[in-house]
Amino acid sequence: MGPAIRGDGMDPLAEADARDLVERVRDGDSDAWAALTERYVGLLWAVARSMRLSEADAADAVQTTWLRLVEALDGLRDPARIGSWLATTMRRECLAVLRRRARVVSADGWDQVAGDTAALDEALLRRERDAALWRAFKGLGPRCQSLLRMLMADPAPSYAEVSAALDMPVGGIGPTRRRCLDNLRKIMLTGAHPFEAPSPGNV
Amino acid sequence: MSERDDDALMAELRRIAAEVDPVPPGVLEAARAAIATRHLDHELAELVADSADAGSGLLFEAVRGPGAAESRLLTFDGGGVQVDVDLEPAGSGLRLIGQFTGPVTECGVERGDGGSVEVDVDELGRFVADGVPPGPIRLRYRSEIGQLVRTAWLVP
Numbered sequence: 001m002g003p004a005i006r007g008d009g010m011d012p013l014a015e016a017d018a019r020d021l022v023e024r025v026r027d028g029d030s031d032a033w034a035a036l037t038e039r040y041v042g043l044l045w046a047v048a049r050s051m052r053l054s055e056a057d058a059a060d061a062v063q064t065t066w067l068r069l070v071e072a073l074d075g076l077r078d079p080a081r082i083g084s085w086l087a088t089t090m091r092r093e094c095l096a097v098l099r100r101r102a103r104v105v106s107a108d109g110w111d112q113v114a115g116d117t118a119a120l121d122e123a124l125l126r127r128e129r130d131a132a133l134w135r136a137f138k139g140l141g142p143r144c145q146s147l148l149r150m151l152m153a154d155p156a157p158s159y160a161e162v163s164a165a166l167d168m169p170v171g172g173i174g175p176t177r178r179r180c181l182d183n184l185r186k187i188m189l190t191g192a193h194p195f196e197a198p199s200p201g202n203v
Numbered sequence: 204m205s206e207r208d209d210d211a212l213m214a215e216l217r218r219i220a221a222e223v224d225p226v227p228p229g230v231l232e233a234a235r236a237a238i239a240t241r242h243l244d245h246e247l248a249e250l251v252a253d254s255a256d257a258g259s260g261l262l263f264e265a266v267r268g269p270g271a272a273e274s275r276l277l278t279f280d281g282g283g284v285q286v287d288v289d290l291e292p293a294g295s296g297l298r299l300i301g302q303f304t305g306p307v308t309e310c311g312v313e314r315g316d317g318g319s320v321e322v323d324v325d326e327l328g329r330f331v332a333d334g335v336p337p338g339p340i341r342l343r344y345r346s347e348i349g350q351l352v353r354t355a356w357l358v359p
Contacts, residue, residue: 025238034235037234041226041230042226045226046220049224059233060337060338061358063230063315064339064358066233066234066237067240067356070237071355096256096358097358100255124223133215137216149220151216152221154217154221156217181212181213
């Protein structure tokens with residue numbers, strides 16, 4: 001993992017940077033806005049994909065989250081924690097999308113929309129080990145896929161941000177990550193059922 | 204496996220994700236443009252009801268049943284005026300039918316890139332906007348006493 005994190009999942013250096021960026025954006029510095037969006041767009045994208053939104057829905061949810069940030073900019077109480085604020089707001093947007101989709105698309109239809117794109121992804125991965133790893137990742141249960149996809153955000157998210165995005169206690173992230181990575185290794189070793197869809201509730 | 208092995212595996216996964224599921228360039232471009240929606244001259248009209256949010260503590264129940272599922276009703280409140288917005292699919296786009304509860308002197312639909320389209324409001328406070336693009340939008344209006352108001356963003 002990248003950042004040195006405290007017990008509460010925060011990274012003091014990143015916090016100072018974040019506070020500085022937000023203050024500059026408030027003052028109308030457009031370079032600071034570009035830096036802020038660049039810094040956190042990967043986090044927002046990972047939240048959406050971790051919650052299995054389609055690309056189009058993910059794009060709308062990310063944009064809505066930026067717009068809500070612009071709207072809330074001057075009222076933000078804790079600019080140092082902008083990452084967690086963004087993760088929480090993004091989670092809410094994703095849940096709203098999923099609720100709206102549930103009203104107009106049947107459960108089966110949704111699975112088709114958000115479902116397994118493993119074959120497509122693999123065409124992009126020329127290296128054999130990469131393809132095998134990604135296949136193994138797609139073979140994990142939904143909870144592990146969700147957490148690991150979140151942790152794949154670039155740059156690596158703090159545990160506080162992951163906690164906000166997945167509505168999961170900070171203390172549970174490390175142990176769950178370890179267990180999910182162990183599961184991933186097991187699938188890699190046994191080469192088990194690469195094309196089997198993950199069964200519900202299987203972690 | 205050690206913490207270091209875990210970190211290395213995680214880094215590998217992060218690299219692969221960047222290859223198979225990268226942030227689309229358009230998403231970052233749109234994010235940059237979002238700052239153009241910043242204004243310091245208005246009051247915010249809050250969302251007080253959304254038919255798409257059943258059980259979330261807002262006022263409406265979800266509209267259910269065949270046909271009804273495609274229409275969505277939202278209510279915003281700000282600047283001493285309420286506005287009801289009905290969203291329905293029309294052709295390839297979206298039609299927005301609105302009703303103000305009090306007098307307003309101007310009204311527009313704003314997009315997430317800072318662009319906007321003016322909308323005519325009739326003497327009864329009603330308006331229609333056709334061809335609303337996909338993605339987040341909000342309404343801008345001016346109340347009778349001249350207060351500029353913008354609604355919270357809504358995603359059709």
